[in-house]
Amino acid sequence: MTAQLIDGNALSRTLRADVATRAAALKARGVTPGLAVVLVGDNAASQVYVRNKVKACEDNGLHSVLEKYPAELSEADLLARVDALNNDPSIHGILVQLPLPAHIDAQKVIEAIAPEKDVDGFHVASAGALMTGASGFWPCTPYGCMKMIESIGYDLRGKHAVVIGRSNIVGKPMALMLLAKNATVTICHSATPDLGAMTRQADVIVAAVGKRNVLTADMVKPGAVVIDVGMNRNDEGKLCGDVDFAGVREVAGWITPVPGGVGPMTITMLLVNTLEAAERTPL
Numbered sequence: 001m002t003a004q005l006i007d008g009n010a011l012s013r014t015l016r017a018d019v020a021t022r023a024a025a026l027k028a029r030g031v032t033p034g035l036a037v038v039l040v041g042d043n044a045a046s047q048v049y050v051r052n053k054v055k056a057c058e059d060n061g062l063h064s065v066l067e068k069y070p071a072e073l074s075e076a077d078l079l080a081r082v083d084a085l086n087n088d089p090s091i092h093g094i095l096v097q098l099p100l101p102a103h104i105d106a107q108k109v110i111e112a113i114a115p116e117k118d119v120d121g122f123h124v125a126s127a128g129a130l131m132t133g134a135s136g137f138w139p140c141t142p143y144g145c146m147k148m149i150e151s152i153g154y155d156l157r158g159k160h161a162v163v164i165g166r167s168n169i170v171g172k173p174m175a176l177m178l179l180a181k182n183a184t185v186t187i188c189h190s191a192t193p194d195l196g197a198m199t200r201q202a203d204v205i206v207a208a209v210g211k212r213n214v215l216t217a218d219m220v221k222p223g224a225v226v227i228d229v230g231m232n233r234n235d236e237g238k239l240c241g242d243v244d245f246a247g248v249r250e251v252a253g254w255i256t257p258v259p260g261g262v263g264p265m266t267i268t269m270l271l272v273n274t275l276e277a278a279e280r281t282p283l
């Protein structure tokens with residue numbers, strides 16, 4: 001049996017249509033949701049991602065501002081820009097594209113963003129809100145993964161979810177979101193001695209490592225839900241995830257493709273968070 005595809009492009013179209021409707025309603029009340037995207041340096045991948053984010057805003061009735069700075073921008077100057085955006089009433093969400101050049105302390109810049117504008121969900125206040133169940137923005141990638149699982153009507157209660165990867169941006173928040181839905185959660189990482197022994201027990205697997213073929217068919221329980229967060233290039237230079245898609249799709253019950261899976265959902269949840277930031281601002 002071949003797994004059913006969870007189509008991130010199709011789900012994004014549905015969710016973005018709702019964003020556009022709500023953005024239009026806000027606009028009618030005189031508020032256009034605004035996102036500021038700050039890009040430092042000329043990382044080629046970042047240029048593409050940032051352009052996609054700006055285009056997604058435009059397509060769905062959000063206003064966006066792209067600020068590009070040379071790689072030599074000082075940390076103090078970047079902090080000053082963040083402060084200006086914090087105080088700009090036309091901007092409801094601020095995204096500082098990562099990675100930043102090595103001379104800039106990325107965490108310090110993230111903490112400078114006003115939590116109510118932290119639509120990436122990377123601020124310690126946002127992380128704390130997710131951990132405790134308080135209101136705050138959830139990081140877009142794991143949030144998008146949760147929406148994909150929700151879209152197939154899957155009940156996580158009592159299921160075993162295995163997350164591969166423990167980053168602050170994906171693995172850790174992903175585990176907390178799954179836990180909040182009453183899954184039993186295991187987090188695996190580079191020091192896990194037998195990854196397959198863990199994943200073979202999983203009803204849901206989220207692969208977020210950043211390495212090709214981390215998950216192969218022999219590591220998957222028949223019928224499992226497999227979410228692929230990876231963004232890698234194969235030998236032919238084609239975009240691929242962390243999962244051996246061709247093999248795993250013959251075993252899994254559901255699987256997300258790369259491209260067309262988690263990537264577009266990350267951008268969709270950025271739009272959702274920005275819209276909600278705008279909806280929360282008092283008129």
Ligand SMILES: Nc1nc(=O)c2c([nH]1)NC[C@@H]1CN(c3ccc(C(=O)N[C@@H](CCC(=O)O)C(=O)O)cc3)C=[N+]21
Nearest residue numbers: 049095096097098099120259260261262263264266267
């Ligand atoms: N502050 C910050 N926030 C981020 O959310 C953030 C970041 N920094 N730095 C880089 C990563 C990466 N990221 C992606 C988003 C969408 C796709 C995406 O839409 N991918 C398409 C394919 C795009 C292509 O063809 O290259 C897909 O999977 O179908 C990919 C990658 C957001 N990031």
